[in-house]
Amino acid sequence: MNSSVNVLVGLVVVAWILWRQTQKRPVREDRRPTVLLILLVLGVLQLTTFFKNASSSGPVIALLVGSLVLAAGFGVVRGYTVRLWRQEGQLFRQGTWLTILLWLVGIGVHIGFDALIDSSAKGLGTASILLYLAVSLGTQRLVVQSRADHAVRV
Template sequence: MTVANVLIGLAVLAYLVFRQLQARPVKQKSNQIFLLVVAVYGLYSSAQVLQGHPLSPGGLGLVLVGLVLAGAFGLARALTVKLWRDGDQLMRQGTWLTASLWVIGVAVHLGIDVLAEKLGAPAGLGFASLPLYLAITWFVQRVVVNNRVRTA
């Protein structure tokens, strides 16, 4: 399960960074199915790791901190996305800082996993929850960018 989660997580991360660095029109209504699939897979794989391995209070606390940081990184990245008008069309494009924050955020998530293991979390929970982390951080970024679009 861990190798599959790493590969899926890296594939989703590469897809997200690639898409965000492209200049493209802003869509007010975007397809959320991919985001939902990633979140559900993250919940499923996390549940598989946790099955029969209860979290210690310290491990649970770090897992929750990691999910809050997912939101914080999404917010930070949303503020780095450039918005501009090209005629009638509103455009968007991530910057090198947007891409860097994606990579740093994932590294922080996996680093928290190492600490959580030392506090009693099951081994591999960080990799198992990586898809969930990506879904949360991506969702927060979308919400904040969409709010910026409304005021632009």
């Protein structure tokens, strides 16, 4: 996929994620990570296509790994900003304004990595956006689920 398509797909996915974050939803323990798996597969495909035409030098790989570590870090922090509450015996969750702000900052930092990369790997940020989203969303989900599991026991 070219860079414009990557950006468009990334924007659509980000808008969908942000919308879903603000919705009141029940916490379900039997939930399968279907969306995460789709994002992960598409993200790996995007990166594979990108690296067919770009350098995969040590610094580029280090920036990619660093970005994914930041994705996980933002996911952990966001996981603690999600509001959890019990209503009529059911546990619910909903992202807050801080959750959304952290999503936007995290994505900005990820895309900002492109500015640090030399011309041989320009576009790595957009080529890896779906993988970044999968890692970040997955980490946030683990934290929220852990908090929910603790809330159920208490």
